[in-house]
Amino acid sequence: xxxxxxxxxxxxxxxxxxxxxxxxxxxxxxxxxxxxxxxxxxxxxxxxxxxxxxxxxxxxxxxxxxxxxxxxxxxxxxxxxxxxxxxxxxxxxxxxxxxxxxxxxxxxxxxxxxxxxxxxxxxxxxxxxxxxxxxxxxxxxxxxxxxxxxxxxxxxxxxxxxxxxxxxxxxxxxxxxxxxxxxxxxxxxxxxxxxxxxxxxxxxxxxxxxxxxxxxxxxxxxxxxxxxxxxxxxxxxxxxxxxxxxxxxxxxxxxxxxxxxxxxxxxxxxxxxxxxxxxxxx
Numbered sequence: 001x002x003x004x005x006x007x008x009x010x011x012x013x014x015x016x017x018x019x020x021x022x023x024x025x026x027x028x029x030x031x032x033x034x035x036x037x038x039x040x041x042x043x044x045x046x047x048x049x050x051x052x053x054x055x056x057x058x059x060x061x062x063x064x065x066x067x068x069x070x071x072x073x074x075x076x077x078x079x080x081x082x083x084x085x086x087x088x089x090x091x092x093x094x095x096x097x098x099x100x101x102x103x104x105x106x107x108x109x110x111x112x113x114x115x116x117x118x119x120x121x122x123x124x125x126x127x128x129x130x131x132x133x134x135x136x137x138x139x140x141x142x143x144x145x146x147x148x149x150x151x152x153x154x155x156x157x158x159x160x161x162x163x164x165x166x167x168x169x170x171x172x173x174x175x176x177x178x179x180x181x182x183x184x185x186x187x188x189x190x191x192x193x194x195x196x197x198x199x200x201x202x203x204x205x206x207x208x209x210x211x212x213x214x215x216x217x218x219x220x221x222x223x224x225x226x227x228x229x230x231x232x233x234x235x236x237x238x239x240x241x242x243x244x245x246x247x248x249x250x251x252x253x254x255x256x257x258x259x260x261x262x263x264x265x266x267x268x269x270x271x272x273x274x275x276x277x278x279x280x281x282x
Contacts, residue, residue, distance in 0.1 A: 027051050029219075043260050052217045052260055054197060056099070057106045057123035060156050064264050065110035065119060072108040073141060079103060079134045085165040091127070099125045103134040104159070107142040112154070113268035115276045118146040121156040122196075122203075128160035131203050135163075136173025139207055143180035143191075152190035152276050154267060157208040161201015161224075174206035181207050190274050192267065195222050195245070195254070209253070213270060216245035216254045217263075 025039040026032070030049035039046065043063050044053035055063075061070055078096075081088045096102055104126040110119045120142050122129040139155070146153045162170040181191060193211030195204075197220035204224050216222060223243035231238055241247045248254040258266050271277065 045260055050218060050259070052197065052220065054124055054158065056125060057101065057121035057156075060121040060196075061106070061108075061110065061119060063260075064121075064154075064156075064267065065112060066114070069111040070108050070119070071110070072106055073145070074107065074138050075102065077102060077134050077138060079132050079166070081165075082133070082169050083165065083167050088165045095126050099123065101126050103132070103138070104129045105135045105138050107138045109145075109151070112264065112271060115268060115271040116151055117271065117276070118142050118151050118153045119155070120153070122158040124158045124160075124198075127163060129158045129203070130160050130163035130170075130201075131173050131206075132163035132166040132170050133173065136170075136176050139173075139177045140180040143177075143184045146189055147180075147184045147187045150187075150189070152192065152271060152274065153184065154192045154194065155207065155211070156194045156196055157199045157203055158196045159199055159201065159203035159208075161203060171202065174202050177207040178210060181210050185212070190271075190276065192270060194258075194263070194267075195220060197221055198223075200224065200226075213256070214254050215256045215258050215263075215266070216248065218245060218257055218259060220245045222248050222254070 021036060023036055024033045025036045027034070027046040027049060029051040030046065032046070032048040034047050039053075044055055045051065046053070079092060101123055105120055105122045107118070107120040110117055120139060122135070143153060145151070162174070164170070184191060191211045192213045192215065193208050195208060195214065195216040197217065199208050199220065199222050201224060204222060221243055222245060227238060227242060239247065245254055245257050249257050256266070
């Protein structure tokens with residue numbers, strides 16, 4: 001028994017036990033500890049203070065869409081290096097290997113409790129969910145598909161904003177995605193934007209904030225510029241809860257705050273309320 005114990009300790013010390021996970025989770029908000037298994041069972045929500053940890057894009061879709069109903073768009077699409085930005089290609093290759101993603105978003109069709117949708121989820125592990133040419137193109141294509149097929153769109157955002165390595169090409173995605181959302185709206189489509197932690201920068205200033213219904217998870221960060229930049233510009237101290245979901249809800253920027261455990265049911269209810277309850281394959 002003791003030999004097994006020391007083998008585990010030795011592997012961890014030498015960095016050779018890649019599968020090791022600590023048995024306890026320490027919440028970064030309340031600093032309380034709880035079993036990691038409980039935290040994972042709650043889909044990365046702290047059982048003590050309701051802190052909502054970050055999910056990967058595939059984890060997000062797995063807990064939202066009906067089992068085996070998700071069909072991905074544009075899986076092999078990859079960004080180029082339009083500015084020949086130093087080490088950008090190498091950085092992307094590393095991230096593709098470590099995240100099993102080709103960029104910071106996945107999109108596709110799915111069912112949510114039987115209701116057909118076009119769904120997208122951003123992934124903060126990939127360059128902090130920054131929006132470059134591929135993210136903008138995949139979001140645009142998702143809305144175009146939804147418009148052509150009369151489907152609603154559910155988009156989970158998590159982003160640090162525009163991707164500086166692609167310069168003006170990245171900034172152009174704001175107008176591009178917003179235009180696709182407008183055409184979808186003009187065709188009578190429903191768009192539900194779900195803001196997760198964090199949703200900032202050019203993503204907030206484009207497709208994330210122009211949904212017909214805007215939902216946020218509890219206490220997530222939502223904004224454009226950073227707190228210090230704003231305080232330095234206006235020379236005033238901002239409220240402590242500034243840019244948190246609750247502050248945004250109070251000011252009317254967010255329509256609903258929904259806990260993760262209720263998100264799937266709330267989305268299903270909203271879809272059916274707007275007539276998207278057809279039991280069919282998409």
